[in-house]
Structures are given as structure tokens and as C-alpha cells.
Amino acid sequence: MSSLPVVFKFRLYVADDALNSAQARSNLAALCKTYLPDRSEVELVDVFKEPKRALLDAIFMTPTLIRLAPLPVRRIVGSLSQTDLVLRALDLEGETDAAQRSVGAIHRV
């Protein structure tokens, strides 16, 4: 289907090791592994360590995931626990069937 592999660039703002931040981190990792194997880049930003960046990116709620590429930029707030919703927001719905076999990976967290 996808002839040209599109690289997904993410920036995930977290608040230290707060519970929902940690959840988001592992949820994102699982999602990338399942749906975007080898075509995703994730940058982690801790708001406590880099508050200026949070301010510049207008991050008020943590965790916040920003999809920088492909455009348009998307923002998802929360622990990313509702996979279907997250996939829809990231325009990855079409890939769901292809990756059906390993969907359970996300729910485990």
C-alpha cells in the first residue's frame, strides 16, 4: 500500500516521571513499534528541565504529543491510552488492519 515510507517525527512533552507521562511514553513506543516500524523519530522533552521550550510550543498540559511530520502538525494530549483515537488523530487508521495482529501490545500497558 504505502509505496513511499513516510517518516513520522514526534515530540513528546513529559513532566518528569509523572504517571501519565510514563504511560504516554510507553504507549507511544508501543505504537511506533507496531504501526511505524523503522519510520518514526521520537524526541522527548521534559517540561521541568526545559520550560522555555514548553512555553514556545505552548505546552500547558502534559503529556502532549506533537506530530511534527508529516504535516499538518497534530497535537494529542493525554496518556495516549485510547489507541483507536490516537491512530485516527495521527491518520494511521488505514494501517490498523495491516497491523491487526499486534494490536494487543498497546493495551497491555
Add this chain to the structure above:
Amino acid sequence: MQAKRLPGPSGAGKAPTGISGFDAITGGGLPLGRTTLLVGGPGSGKTVFALQFLVHGVQHCDEPGVFVAFEETSQCILDNASGFGWNLNAPQRKRLFFLDAQPQPDLVQSGDFDFCGMLAALESQAGATGARRIVFDALDIVLALLPDPHAQRREIYRLHTWLLARKLTGIITLKADTDHTNAISQQPFGFMQFMVDCAVILNHSVVQGVSQRNLRVQKFRGSSFDENESPFLIGASGVEVAGARTLDSVETQVSTERISSGVERLDTMLGGGYYRGASVLVTGFSGTAKTTLSGAFVQAACQRGERTLFVSFDSEGSEVIRNLASVGIRLAPFVKSGVLRMASARTISGSAETYLVRIKALAREHRARCVVIDPVSTWSKSGTDLNAHSVAERLIDWSKADGTTLLCTRLLDEMSSPAEGSSPLQISAQVDTWIHLNYLVQAGERNRGLSIIKSRGTAHSNQVRELILSDSGVTLADIYTAGGEVLMGTLRWEKERAERVANEAVEVARKLKRVRLDAEEAELEVRVKSLQTELVAKQIEKALLLSSSKSLAGDVSRDRTRLEELRGADAIPPAVRTGGAP
């Protein structure tokens, strides 16, 4: 708006808001270093209140501020605020930081989240600017994004703890349906009221078609406060709370100067006139010459060259001037020369609160020393009586503080009981001088009576006077009291004439009697004289008699001696010598 920091310990631990009236209610402002919850419905003035608090901090308290906008963009807020004339210069502008925290419309929310991002950003910002004041405007917007009440509660606590740890004086505004103010604690974020140190409820309601804003401090830990609802207004310079004057407020300068009421005999009745800066209330039914009496006062003030404002709620200014000219009060020249300003309040619509602000603004603009409001009772029509009452109270307060002499008229409802105090607008307790005009209907005639019900600090006449209007002006006449009866008008004239006639009759009778007595006296005197003459005559006669009888006796002895000599008698017979008897 000028900051007024209250002196003394009452102001300690408070962050002044610069909102006139509010600082008085709370004894100095919001709790310093604590969080205040500002709850109100849509359009109740939460954002303006909060922003004014920050602007005041930057301008007058050297406290930089942060405004976190969840609802409107900061540009919108600044644009809206520019209308209030809070001009921040460039360095001040830099000390007021706006953080746009509106959730983007395309924001997708999946799962739980927290406010750590915002707090981290604020932490760095507040640290950089040294902010002491912070406002979270419309926090409910982001709270609503949280998946469950538990998370909401958690985030509110997180925010609160953060604020306390940073010792920031914070305001959190929340939208709430304040129609049922008591039920706020039942509402989604009601528990916040228990958490914060101070809670203020803003209420915007429409009473009988008139918009009305009220503010109430619901709680204030560790401080006393005015617990009542206070009306407030969003005016040209922001929020203005109509707080009652507290004991802290500056004692106003009282004057002992007397100024004429414009009616000579009324001045005499009042012991010289109204006091300068006093508030005078003229009550009466319609047509009892309330406006005329105010007109006389205005004329007198203008003749002294005092700038005067005449606010008429009944008719146009030109109408008032025309009508007053018919009783010899000529105001037109003063309007022309600019001393007198006529304002027709028929064009002002809105609540009593609005009227007050407009009148204050007019008076300030005109630099008026005397203000006449005719009639002030109109206010009770716009909105509730309670509100009109409090507005009138503040009007008096304001005029006193300003040293303006205020004359208000109050229309009494003819249907209401004749007791003077039964008007819905009971401001009579606050005024210094209260003049009551009344009708006396007698013998098919209606006559105007004037009485001074009270006049503070003045020995005033207790007599009812008849108020007579003629084309040469207003005069007062003594009324006729006889046999417990009060007579006025024609009856007074008749009675007076009858008495005059009776007096004349008595006088004539008296004169007659005197003449008669004079005559009798004269007669008696004459009689006394004639009797005295008679007496003298008698005395003479008696004397004559005495002397004649003496000479007679002498004659007899002399005759006998002569006879004896003639007879040649040799001896005197002894019988003759001792008595003549043999």
C-alpha cells in the same frame, strides 16, 4: 484609578486590587500570597476584575503579574482592556505577562493528563519576571478536558499547592451559574470554594428589565469582610464596587457656611439657610412645588456664581426653565453664561447605578458645587427599591465627600399613606435637611404647606408655613391657627379679615367707654370743686358767726358798765358780778 492603601494593620497581608470599594469591603484587598476564587456567570465581569487586579499591581504596588488566558487570546483581552484607560507604559507592559493557554480547537485528548507543563512554563516565566500576582482566567475550560472528576480535583490541588509554594497572590476565575449562589458548592468545581482562602461571587442579573451587577465576598480566611452583596458597575475606568463607607474612610470636611435656599423666609426658618455641602431632601406629592423650590435654590446658587447642575428626570431642561420662569425664577441667563447646566435624565436608561455614575461624571465635568436632582424617586422605578436606596445613599455619601450641596426632590405616591416616611426610597434618614411639602384641602381649596421635618445642626422653625407661588417668586406666609384649626388660602384671608373687623369693634367700644369714664371723672372733679367752694363758704360763715358772737358778748358787758355808769350806781351788786342772777 488611584490606589488607596488603607492604613494600619487592617491592610497587612492584603494585596490591594485598586478596585474602588472592593478594598474597603475586604479591608485592604485580596489575601496576600493566597488564592482567591472568582465565580460568576457569563458577562459578570470576572476577567475585568482579574485584569484590573494585575494592572493595579504593576502600576501601583510594584508587583509584576502573569495572566493565564484559557478562554480569550491575550490580544483580545488587551484590546478589551484598552477601553478602560489603564495605560501601561512600555516598562510596565513588560512586567505584565500574558500566557495564551487556550486549548487548540483541533486538540485531541486521549487519556489522562496534568497541568505540569503549564506550571513548569509559568515557573520559568514567573521566576524571570519576579511575578507576585497571577490570574488563571476561565480555568473551567481546561478542567473540562480532564476525563474525570477525580483528575479535575487532583489538578486543582496541584495548581493550588503550586501557588501556595510560590507565595503568589492568585485569582482563579470560574464560570458558574450564580442564580443560585448557595448551590455553587453543588456545581462541578464547587469544592474549590472550600479549598481557596477567599471566594468572591459576581452576579449579573436582570431585575424588572434592568441589568444589575452584584458582588459578594463569600469567604475570606483570617479577615473580616463586608458580607453583604454590593452592587458594582463596569464603568469607564473598570470595576467600581459600591461599598458603604467604612470607618476607615476619610472624614469629610464639614462646613458651617450657610447658603441661601432661594426663599427668604425659608432661610429664616432654617436659621440662615442650608449648610454648604449638606444634602437636602424635598418631599411632596406631585404639584406641591418641589421643582419650584429647587429652582429657587438653583437661582440663588447661580446668582452667587456657583456652578450648578440640575438633573431633571421629569422633563427636558428647557421645559423646566420655561415653567420656572412663570413663577419669576429665571434660569435661562445662567444656562447661557455656563454657570448652570441642565441635564435631562430622560435620555439615560439603565439601572440606578448607571444614573449615579452618569450624574457623578456630569458633576465632575461641570465642576458643580450644587447639584439638584429632580426627582430622585425615579430611581426606585429602575430596578429594585433596595438598589435605588443604596444608590441614593451613595449619592449622598459622594456629595458629602465632595462638599457638593445636594438637593433632591422625592415624589410621594398620593395613594400611599400620608405618613411622610412611607416612600419606597427611604433616604430621609441620611439627609441633613428634610423639607416636606403638603396639600391642605379645605373649603374647596388646595393650598400648599411647607414644613421642615428635620434639619441637622440647626434650630429650625417648627411651624408649618403656607407656600405661595406668584409670578414674582416664591414666598412663605404664616398660616392661621385658631382653635386647633389650621387655615390657609382664602379661609385664612377670611378669618383674618373677620378678626380684623372684630378687633376694630372692640377698639371702638373701648374708646367709647374711655370717653364716658373721662366724662364721669370730669363731672366728679367739678363736683369736688363746688363742694370745696361750699366748704370754704361755710367755714367763713362759721368764723363770722364766732367772731360776731364774741363781739356781741363784749358789747353786752361794755353796755352794762356804761349803763351802771349812767345810773350812777355805787356798787356792783354781787349777783350781777357772778352771773347777773339775783
